[in-house]
Amino acid sequence: MVRPLLAATLLAVASPALAQGDMTPSTVDVVEVASAAGQYGSLLDAAMAAGLAETLATTDGLTVFAPIDAAFLAVDDLDALKADRTRLADTLRLHVVPRSYLSTDIPAGTTQVRTLAGETLTITNNNGTISVTDPSGARAMVVRADLRADNGVVHGINRVLSK
Numbered sequence: 564m565v566r567p568l569l570a571a572t573l574l575a576v577a578s579p580a581l582a583q584g585d586m587t588p589s590t591v592d593v594v595e596v597a598s599a600a601g602q603y604g605s606l607l608d609a610a611m612a613a614g615l616a617e618t619l620a621t622t623d624g625l626t627v628f629a630p631i632d633a634a635f636l637a638v639d640d641l642d643a644l645k646a647d648r649t650r651l652a653d654t655l656r657l658h659v660v661p662r663s664y665l666s667t668d669i670p671a672g673t674t675q676v677r678t679l680a681g682e683t684l685t686i687t688n689n690n691g692t693i694s695v696t697d698p699s700g701a702r703a704m705v706v707r708a709d710l711r712a713d714n715g716v717v718h719g720i721n722r723v724l725s726k
Contacts, residue, residue, distance in 0.1 A: 590713035593627050594620040597717050600710055605635035606655075612645065613652035619659070625715030626660040626676075628684070628695050630723045631706060638723050656680035657697065657724045663715045666693055666708040682726060697724035 594616055597603040606629050610616040619627065635641060644651055656679040664676070669688045676684050685696040693705040707719035 592620040592714045593625055593712040593717050596710045596712040597627070597629055600707070600717070600719070602631045602707070602719060603629050603717075605632045606630055606658075609635075609645065609651055610655055613648055613655055615652055615655050621714070622661070623714045624661060624663045626662060626664045627715065627717045628658045628660070628703070628705075628720045628724065629717050630658070630703075631719050631721060634703075634720065634722045653680055654723065654725065657682055657684075657726065658720075660684070665711075665716055666691070666705070666718070669693060680726075684724070693718070695720055695724065698726045701725065 594607065594610070598607060607616070610619060619625065638644060644654060659679045660676045661679060662676070664686075666688075669686055671688050671690070674686045674688075676686060678684055682698045684698075687694045687696065693708060695703045695705065697703070701722065701724070703720040703722040703724060705718045706721050710717040710719070
């Protein structure tokens with residue numbers, strides 16, 4: 564879960580209108596959707612540390628393959644990753660596609676998509692079961708699909724992607 568101070572910071576970055584006291588946001592972005600879902604605190608902490616939260620909040624047409632909190636616990640060198648802001652940002656950009664794909668937009672079989680990191684992910688739709696294969700050949704499963712935001716969509720995945 565995102566800590567209250569971090570959540571307030573993310574909301575202030577994501578929705579300047581909310582920070583100014585207007586309680587009627589004009590949009591709900593992928594950062595706010597991920598925060599509200601409650602399973603992506605590690606991702607949101609990492610996005611803040613890497614300086615990517617504002618990009619995620621303000622860029623239109625994104626698909627974020629968001630590792631759930633448990634996925635971050637399985638990263639062998641998590642402390643080293645967090646300590647290296649450049650590497651952390653590159654890793655997080657690997658999870659973001661500059662086009663919005665709902666699960667129903669992903670055709671049966673395999674589709675390759677380019678990420679903000681400039682790498683290619685292979686998305687597989689096997690009778691509605693969606694998986695993501697990263698450049699290293701590791702596969703993540705979509706465990707929660709189609710968290711819709713005004714600027715894109717978030718799909719929860721069960722591992723952190725890598726090159």
